[in-house]
Amino acid sequence: MIPSEALISKAKDRQFTRDPERAPTEDFHDILFDLEKEGEWEVQRVPEPYVEVETKYGRKKKIPLQHTWHHKSCGQCGHIPGYSTSIFWINRKLGFDYIDPTDQTSCTAWNYYASATSNAAAQAAVAMRNFAAAAETSYFPIIHCGTSFGHYKETRQQLIHSPELRRQVRDILKRLGKKFVIPEEIVHYSEWVHAVRDRIAEHQTRNMSMIRATVHPACHYHKLIAEDAVYDPEIYGAQRSAIITGTLKAIGVEVADYSTWFDCCGFGFRHILVSRDFSRSFATMRKIEVMKEEANPDVTVTHDTGCVTTLDQSQFAAQAHNRNVGVPVMSDSQIAALAMGAHPYKVLQLHWHSTDNKPFLQKVGIDTDKAWQEFEAAVEKLKSGEQQYLTWEDADA
């Protein structure tokens, strides 16, 4: 028999002191700057004003507030575009300047992890080409996709430790006529949302206190180069990454825990494309059903393309088997924008999502029929040729 009482008692006595020296890798900042001094590359500094946060082992990380160059996500922009739209909408509401570039490719890591039809040099060259494009504008890159974020951190690690890879990529960029420049920090958009959560709360127009949410942290956010993810002693005692949860708390949402929080969503890279039975099963049986059983949330909130897609889209087929599903899924940028008064369809674009989110919206006090009619009226103007595109002004009308 396991002496569980004694184990729990012992656990309470434990103290976890965050110590930068205990991190599994050296502090990359020093190396970036040393290599810059040696003429290996340039380092693009985080522009002021920035917010300083702490990472897993207590190292500091600078999060720029504005003057940001938005490295978009192929999945977000392609399948769940309200994700990206909400990020831009929040920037605009906070009065921050940013660039939404067209000189950007995907990180190509989805393909890399799914099909292996790439290699380290190609992946590093794609990353550094995108970073060079950002540096040309003097705006600082902010990475929307969890996989791009994790993959770019791996790439930074490889470039730091391999002079040969640096030489190879530097030569490629030279041929492209681009600088070999690396950002001082690789920043995920949800770290930015976390850094501005109090400002989001200041601009809050919708009461969210009746909402209970669960959080799914994205694998490629907190498992790849884990020591560079944001942690906060006030969020789960810094035992889990702080982003999303910190944002939800700031806007008054109750965050409920569930036992399979560490599990991946089931995306699997190749699986979501060609083995979706795996993705569906994992997403519903290990994540959604466990959340329903243990926390019964109104919504689950995550911060990566693959997670929103897999958790949301997988629930439809599971209904045919009378599985205990039915939890709307959205990103932290979407729920933060909603709290700030964003339109559920013109900004959050929730009609691209699969699982029924109307009960959640109605609980927040939104007349979903009226909101949909407003969106349809805007679409009708596009169909009739009265106007070509929906504008930011239309989105707030």
Place this chain on the structure above:
Amino acid sequence: MALDLSGKKYAQVSYEEKERLFNEVKADLRYEEYLYGCYECGICVAACPSARFYDFSPRKIAQAVAREDIDLVYTLMNDSIWDCSQCFSCDRCPRKNSPGGIITIMREVAVKNGLASAQAALEGYGRVVYKIMSTGTQVSPDMLQPSAFPDWGPHVKEISNNLDVWRRALPPETLHTTETGWQVDDKTLIELYLIWHMTGVMDMIKEVDEGLFMILQDVMEERLEEAGYDVSFE
């Protein structure tokens, strides 16, 4: 299906050939970062989503590679690595191994050498690989077709039917596209094509899908020529 680890399945493949492939894995610059040894504690298996659904074990991968069991590595490279979800939950290894990372390298070696299992695993990938390599964005709105995602519900048909107008109903100007995730400049694409050329990625594609290679070659060479580059992927 149970994984056959008896070694009989690939007995006809010479040890030298298996060793050659393993040496390619070991020669990768990432290998030293990904493998340190294995306590056989099983933490990686406990955290692994694929281990719950397949006869798959990140521990077996780490052990086989650490022990340099050439025959077993060859079997796993053929019959197991494609089940990995690449979530890197296994990175919680107390010895700092990254079985997911080792698998990344093994997959690349399988592709580069055109192993039949890699070709089979990537069947159905042509369109996706074509999309990312030719347009610079992997997921495009026009991929949301009911025939491609019958299990995602009726809203896929609704999106497909309204695709053009719903894309125009997005406030950010870069997102009015349907064939790419966002608007990508021609100059940006040319730079991407040059990267594929200079890093040998097209050679990898040729090993697993010659038809796709030829289509990509046509698209890229024509665009590069128009941009003033004399580049051949042959």
